[in-house]
Amino acid sequence: MNILEYTFQQVINAVSQGSMFALVAVGLSIIFSLLRLTNFAHGDMMMVGAFGTLVMQLAGVPFELAVLLGIVISALVGIIIERVAYRPVRGAPDVTMLLTSVALTYILENLGILIFTSSPRNFPLPDWLGASFNLADGRISFTSINLLTFGLTLLALLFLAWFVRNTQVGLGMRAAAEDLTASYLVGINVNTVIVVAFVMASSFAGLAGVLWAAQAGVVEPHMGFTPLLKAFVAAIIGGFGSIPGAIIGGFVLGALEVLIQSLPSEWGLGSYRDAIVFTLLIAFLLFRPGGIVGVKQEVKL
């Protein structure tokens, strides 16, 4: 295997990994930018999406439709938690909202355990999704899940970019993120904006959950925890609250993780992957809290 092929293989891995982080991080950033809410329950939307898909499949719905319905279910759960849990504490001190989201995480995960037990369940995939492709006599390989992950992420992000530029609600979303008081004054329907934001964030997370489950082959109630932490790191190093920041952060983090793992094994760094990632997080928080895109600290008037 020559160096070019090796690099190409690692780029495929990095893009696939980074897509997933970006997809989850974008939702975290949107919600944070609007509400100053660090939404810990966001990772559980992955679980909801994956279990939703699984249940639909078990009910006999074909896979593609089941995925769609799974995403719809995560969006609905997103709407419900906004209405029931977050709206009543809107405007409360940040720590109240933070604790609410932690409580929601426990509720959702334990509901998951109650309904599906805590043991991992097999996530059945159609044959075409299990396929793998080989290039250069098998020295470069990837699966259709890799392709699908990147393709669907790209579609989702392009849709988001179109939405926030060309629709009235999307413009309102950016405006409310920049200056909530001024948004009220120009008559933006902030409630609608926030509900739509939860729909978007939750369906993106639901999609990420399905892709994650497809890659891992299993679903379980705690499956959202690790990707949530990674998405946090991605969102913060990109610039917390910024959509482009979350995307950049997602891909940077994906690339970094793959890079660490592709280092020669005699260096022994591979097992320190998470430690290195979180050290980077601390470094960013200390020296560049605005992240890569440099989010400015908001001015409260």
Added chain:
Amino acid sequence: MSETLLKLEHLEVNYGAVRALKNVSLEVKKGEVVALLGANGAGKSTTLRAISGLVKAKAGNINYANQTISRFDPTQIVALGISHCPEGRRVFPGMTVLENLRLGASQRRDKENIQADLDRMFEMFPILLERKSQTAGTLSGGEQQMLALTRALMNRPKMLLLDEPSLGIAPLIVRQIFATLSELKKTGTTILLVEQNVNIALNLADRAYVLRTGEIVLEGSASELRANSERVAQAYLGGGIEISASRAA
């Protein structure tokens, strides 16, 4: 005189333990420009914020076009045709001039007229057309004030609340903005204007109120107050509470 459009009765607003407004009563008639004068911290901005629903009155009543709006939320109030152009301009800095203007029309039901109104705004301030695709954060203070004003006008307001449109802006541009405001006045837009610059405010206004520490201490027609500038100065600075004869009338 024509009918009353906006009427505040015994309005009282608190920020926590601090009483920002105590017993403020004023009225604005349809088509009138009324100036609200007073020193820093007198409660001028708070009065506007109470009208637009950003702060809730602790006591008293806000009446607009014969309905009580004291409990309405800001979105509803904008939908009624009250636009508030806030202190410090508050344009959306990361969004383009055009996007800012489109957001000003958020509560408009007549979507088909929006393009015509955009053209009207660009005609009013041609510099904004030049800067159409620039983000608002890159504009000068004066240009941002033009944008904040036109953004408020995109709502086709029946009543315009203006908070310190001259603050921190070059005199030449202040003159340009106030020329536009007097054009608006001619077209019948009702304006409640908060202003530190007494002369420029009294030149535009029909009537004025002077606020001090959350209370109205002087009111009168603009010409009356222009002729009695020492009384205005006294009302700003303190001394005996003095209410002109026109209040009783």
